[in-house]
Amino acid sequence: MMFEGKNALITGAASGIGRATAIRFAAEGARVTIGDKNAAGLEETAAMMASTPVIQPFDAVDAESCRQLVAVAAKDGLDVLCNISGVLKWGRSEDFSLDDFDLVMAVNTRSVFALCQAALPHLVETRGNIVNTASAAALQGVPYTTAYVASKHAVAGITKSLAVEFASRGVRVNAICPGQVNTPMTQQTAIPEDIDWALVMRNAPKLLDGSCEPEDIAELFAFLASDKARKITGSLFSIDGGQLAG
Numbered sequence: 001m002m003f004e005g006k007n008a009l010i011t012g013a014a015s016g017i018g019r020a021t022a023i024r025f026a027a028e029g030a031r032v033t034i035g036d037k038n039a040a041g042l043e044e045t046a047a048m049m050a051s052t053p054v055i056q057p058f059d060a061v062d063a064e065s066c067r068q069l070v071a072v073a074a075k076d077g078l079d080v081l082c083n084i085s086g087v088l089k090w091g092r093s094e095d096f097s098l099d100d101f102d103l104v105m106a107v108n109t110r111s112v113f114a115l116c117q118a119a120l121p122h123l124v125e126t127r128g129n130i131v132n133t134a135s136a137a138a139l140q141g142v143p144y145t146t147a148y149v150a151s152k153h154a155v156a157g158i159t160k161s162l163a164v165e166f167a168s169r170g171v172r173v174n175a176i177c178p179g180q181v182n183t184p185m186t187q188q189t190a191i192p193e194d195i196d197w198a199l200v201m202r203n204a205p206k207l208l209d210g211s212c213e214p215e216d217i218a219e220l221f222a223f224l225a226s227d228k229a230r231k232i233t234g235s236l237f238s239i240d241g242g243q244l245a246g
């Protein structure tokens with residue numbers, strides 16, 4: 001098993017990609033702490049896992065809550081941090097609320113930094129690693145989701161900067177850039193009418209059945225967090241059915 005005896009913290013684990021990743025890590029022998037603001041969803045995820053996780057609801061907007069989550073997860077040491085919590089808000093840029101901009105940045109970017117900051121001293125101890133969730137939206141502009149795109153470009157920057165800063169202390173930091181994944185996030189309906197969908201879809205997946213399932217992304221989390229990826233740091237991994245291939 002890939003994670004026998006390893007302690008992993010997985011955020012966003014009440015749903016979608018985070019849930020699939022928590023299930024996958026437990027199946028590979030990890031002792032997993034799962035965090036999310038959706039406590040009921042965490043309970044559902046726990047019931048699907050091969051071993052009982054530590055359940056720690058938290059609010060990514062609140063830095064103290066992020067630090068508390070890491071403290072709980074690292075009680076017996078911490079080997080892996082998977083930052084997966086996130087929010088997507090659609091809107092025309094000319095009337096997108098700055099409160100929503102701040103919320104997206106707080107959940108998708110500021111909390112990622114806060115969680116990394118709290119986890120890094122523990123990861124230095126274990127020569128552990130971080131896998132962040134960026135997006136295809138970290139690598140290109142997407143109309144009507146400017147805040148989300150900015151937040152994910154920032155995750156790419158955090159990932160590469162921390163990778164350089166901590167490489168000599170044995171800590172790896174990578175990020176995954178999923179394209180379209182079938183989760184509640186992509187089924188939301190709060191999308192303005194009359195937007196130019198051709199612009200949004202100009203880089204649709206190219207593969208037959210090119211949109212991903214959460215388990216496809218969980219597989220890449222497991223690989224990058226494992227010793228199989230021991231020479232990989234500071235990298236952004238696309239998994240997008242060829243969305244950005246051309």
Ligand SMILES: NC(=O)c1ccc[n+]([C@@H]2O[C@H](COP(=O)([O-])OP(=O)(O)OC[C@H]3O[C@@H](n4cnc5c(N)ncnc54)[C@H](O)[C@@H]3O)[C@@H](O)[C@H]2O)c1
Nearest residue numbers: 012014015016017037059060085086135178180181183185
């Ligand atoms: N679904 C996609 O197509 C796609 C593509 C690229 C990247 N991503 C990224 O993957 C990650 C997981 O998304 P998903 O598709 O599984 O969506 P999802 O909506 O199923 O899961 C997101 C999780 O984040 C949690 N969350 C939201 N706000 C939070 C907060 N303030 N504090 C704590 N937890 C909070 C939610 O409760 C939810 O469980 C996100 O970072 C997302 O941006 C998704």
